[in-house]
Every structure is written in C-alpha cells, then in structure tokens.
Amino acid sequence: MVPPDIGARGHGRDTDMGVRTFIEGWPVYRQLTGSDPLGRGAAVQSPRSKSLEPRTETADSVARSVCPYCAVGCGQRVFVKDGKVVQIEGDPDSPISRGRLCPKGSASKSLVTSSLRQTKVRYRRPYGTDWEDLDLDVAMNMIADRVVAARNETWQDTDAQGRKLNRTVGIASLGGATLDNEENYLIKKLFTAMGALQIENQARI
Numbered sequence: 001m002v003p004p005d006i007g008a009r010g011h012g013r014d015t016d017m018g019v020r021t022f023i024e025g026w027p028v029y030r031q032l033t034g035s036d037p038l039g040r041g042a043a044v045q046s047p048r049s050k051s052l053e054p055r056t057e058t059a060d061s062v063a064r065s066v067c068p069y070c071a072v073g074c075g076q077r078v079f080v081k082d083g084k085v086v087q088i089e090g091d092p093d094s095p096i097s098r099g100r101l102c103p104k105g106s107a108s109k110s111l112v113t114s115s116l117r118q119t120k121v122r123y124r125r126p127y128g129t130d131w132e133d134l135d136l137d138v139a140m141n142m143i144a145d146r147v148v149a150a151r152n153e154t155w156q157d158t159d160a161q162g163r164k165l166n167r168t169v170g171i172a173s174l175g176g177a178t179l180d181n182e183e184n185y186l187i188k189k190l191f192t193a194m195g196a197l198q199i200e201n202q203a204r205i
C-alpha cells in the first residue's frame with residue numbers, strides 16, 4: 001500500500017497539514033514510528049475499530065463450562081447479556097487448555113445461537129412418512145412410559161447362579177457431542193440409578 005501522489009494536491013499550509021495528517025494516519029507509517037512495530041494493535045486501528053468494544057466487556061455475567069465436542073474437555077467461559085449467550089471463549093483458568101480452544105470449540109456460540117438449531121420436539125410415528133411437532137410434556141411422558149416398560153420387561157435380579165445383578169440391559173444411553181458436562185453428569189447418575197449398564201457419550205468427558 002502506498003500513499004497517493006501527494007504532490008498533485010497543491011501547495012499551501014492547509015495542504016501541508018492535510019498531507020501530514022494523511023501520512024501520520026497511514027498504518028505503515030504508524031507501524032514504523034510508533035509503539036506497535038508488529039502492526040497488531042494501535043498501528044492498524046481505524047477510527048471505527050478504535051470505537052469498537054468486545055462483547056466480553058459488556059456481558060452481564062460469565063458462566064464456566066466445558067467444551068462439549070471432544071474428550072479433551074477444554075474449559076470455556078460463556079458470556080451472557082440480557083439472558084442471551086453473546087460469546088464463548090477459552091477459559092484461561094482451565095488446567096486442561098489454559099485459555100485455548102480449537103476452531104471447533106471456538107465456534108461453540110454458533111451451536112447455541114444458530115437459527116438452524118432445532119428447538120421443538122420432532123416425532124415420526126411408526127410407519128409415519130413425515131415429522132410432526134410434539135409438546136415437550138407429551139414427548140417426556142412418552143419417553144418415561146417406554147423407559148419404565150423396557151426396564152420392567154428386562155430387569156435382572158440375579159444371574160443363573162443366583163448372584164445379585166440388579167440391572168437391565170434393555171435400556172441404554174447414547175449421548176451426542178452437544179451435551180454439556182452438566183447434562184452428562186445428570187444422565188450418568190439417572191441411568192446408573194435405573195440399573196442401566198451401557199451409558200455412553202460421544203465426547204466421553
């Protein structure tokens with residue numbers, strides 16, 4: 001990037017001041033003469049970028065969580081404003097990741113706030129050819145009925161030698177990568193209490 005042909009702008013004090021202001025506002029000039037020789041801060045700021053402030057500065061509160069995507073379990077800080085997630089960043093206090101997130105973890109906010117995210121219960125009946133929306137209460141009752149029925153039908157008190165089992169292999173839990181740490185904790189507790197053995201999550205946190 002080079003300054004335009006400043007000689008063609010004419011002469012006079014005003015012109016000199018204009019040229020001076022222009023040159024001093026040129027990022028390369030500021031980089032070479034100022035306190036930002038690598039051009040990663042003040043030297044490359046425009047009046048507009050100077051007036052911007054990060055979403056993390058204006059958040060009402062910050063919650064700590066763990067990235068849901070993989071077994072590394074990097075720490076995250078979730079910034080909230082007006083009850084909405086406005087930013088998710090790496091947690092510098094995490095002994096696992098020390099503030100870092102990979103590109104996937106860095107995009108966690110999109111997972112939470114994407115307009116493509118499903119927020120309704122979608123159900124396709126046996127032999128149905130299309131999806132339908134269900135009320136959450138209806139869906140929860142359907143799931144609970146099926147869990148109770150499967151557990152009753154497959155419950156094992158003892159094995160063939162009379163040894164205590166107290167288990168069922170008729171129900172299992174397979175979590176997805178988008179379940180967070182706290183949800184996984186509750187799911188593991190619930191399914192173990194119900195006697196299930198196969199309790200798995202994609203991330204295995």
Ligand code: SF4
Pocket residue numbers: 067068069070071072073074097100101102103104105106
């Ligand atoms: S997906 Fe990336 S940020 Fe998330 S836990 Fe794994 S390595 Fe860490």
